Amino acid sequence: MPAKPLPKAELHLHIEGTLEPELAFALAERNGVTLPYATTEELRRAYSFKDLQSFLDLYYALMAVLRTEDDFAELVDAYLARAAAQGVRHAEIFFDPQAHTARGVPIGTVIEGLARALDGSETRYGISTRLIMCFLRDESGQSALETFEAARPHLHRICGVGLDSAEVGNPPSKFREVFQRAADAGLHRVAHAGEEGPAEYITEALDVLGVERIDHGLRCLEDPALVERLARDRVPLTVCPLSNVRLRCVDRLADHPLPAMLAAGLLVTVNSDDPSYFGGYVDDNFTAIREALRLDDETLRMLAANSFRAAFLDDRARHDYLAEVASHTFAR
Numbered sequence: 492m493p494a495k496p497l498p499k500a501e502l503h504l505h506i507e508g509t510l511e512p513e514l515a516f517a518l519a520e521r522n523g524v525t526l527p528y529a530t531t532e533e534l535r536r537a538y539s540f541k542d543l544q545s546f547l548d549l550y551y552a553l554m555a556v557l558r559t560e561d562d563f564a565e566l567v568d569a570y571l572a573r574a575a576a577q578g579v580r581h582a583e584i585f586f587d588p589q590a591h592t593a594r595g596v597p598i599g600t601v602i603e604g605l606a607r608a609l610d611g612s613e614t615r616y617g618i619s620t621r622l623i624m625c626f627l628r629d630e631s632g633q634s635a636l637e638t639f640e641a642a643r644p645h646l647h648r649i650c651g652v653g654l655d656s657a658e659v660g661n662p663p664s665k666f667r668e669v670f671q672r673a674a675d676a677g678l679h680r681v682a683h684a685g686e687e688g689p690a691e692y693i694t695e696a697l698d699v700l701g702v703e704r705i706d707h708g709l710r711c712l713e714d715p716a717l718v719e720r721l722a723r724d725r726v727p728l729t730v731c732p733l734s735n736v737r738l739r740c741v742d743r744l745a746d747h748p749l750p751a752m753l754a755a756g757l758l759v760t761v762n763s764d765d766p767s768y769f770g771g772y773v774d775d776n777f778t779a780i781r782e783a784l785r786l787d788d789e790t791l792r793m794l795a796a797n798s799f800r801a802a803f804l805d806d807r808a809r810h811d812y813l814a815e816v817a818s819h820t821f822a823r
């Protein structure tokens with residue numbers, strides 16, 4: 492029997508990035524969408540990128556297959572089944588409403604489809620879940636504001652807002668107003684920063700947007716004062732090792748700065764980002780870094796515990812999940 496995976500929370504996961512070629516083809520057929528690939532194998536071969544932009548081009552092209560509430564619910568179900576097998580006990584899931592509304596899909600279809608599948612996550616998969624609505628940072632601040640207002644009737648389905656997509660040239664300060672509205676509505680706030688963009692974007696996300704977590708954050712290491720601040724304030728960083736290699740933020744997994752980040756006292760968590768595109772789900776990331784970075788069991792346990800410390804959970808649930816991590820037996 493295979494060893495039981497380490498219990499963990501996944502905090503940096505784009506639901507659109509869990510679209511596997513098989514489901515993409517099934518949905519394309521159902522919705523009468525023609526994909527520019529003949530077979531799932533041909534599509535899988537297309538999943539080889541030069542950088543963030545070439546990944547984003549394919550990522551947005553494939554989203555054309557997602558049209559109805561059922562499509563979004565099926566996408567979530569497929570992710571939850573995989574996540575359960577990877578030891579995920581809690582997931583805070585990103586979605587990109589503008590990528591769908593731009594194609595004419597109403598925002599209510601997106602949110603209600605996702606939320607409907609998430610409603611059953613605890614009983615069906617043993618995974619508690621939250622939904623985080625992300626704004627595309629290569630779109631305007633005005634577009635983010637319009638998206639937020641369109642989502643207002645559905646805000647009870649959402650626990651927070653985030654910021655993702657092409658980072659360079661799109662500083663967090665573009666989104667000051669929409670993050671203020673999210674704060675006024677009592678929502679949590681997170682943002683991608685310091686992936687391809689500079690360390691200053693991390694500082695801006697903290698100071699201007701008031702974020703509680705930084706997604707990626709690798710480039711904080713270029714600013715010692717920022718590292719000190721992140722460590723002192725226990726600001727979680729949601730690191731995605733396989734994604735960093737596939738998008739060439741890091742040359743080889745063995746060169747990943749995760750050990751340096753841990754040594755600096757940063758609250759690092761490990762996540763999968765867009766797992767169907769980046770070669771692995773979250774436990775695959777744990778396995779890959781264990782081998783490439785020669786991490787011992789107690790370091791892996793600490794990373795899993797960090798994921799629950801960094802999650803938007805109430806104290807009781809956090810306590811229970813941390814107890815599960817503490818009592819996990821490593822067997823291989």
Ligand SMILES: [Zn+2]
Nearest residue numbers: 505655683764
């Ligand atoms: Zn991401």
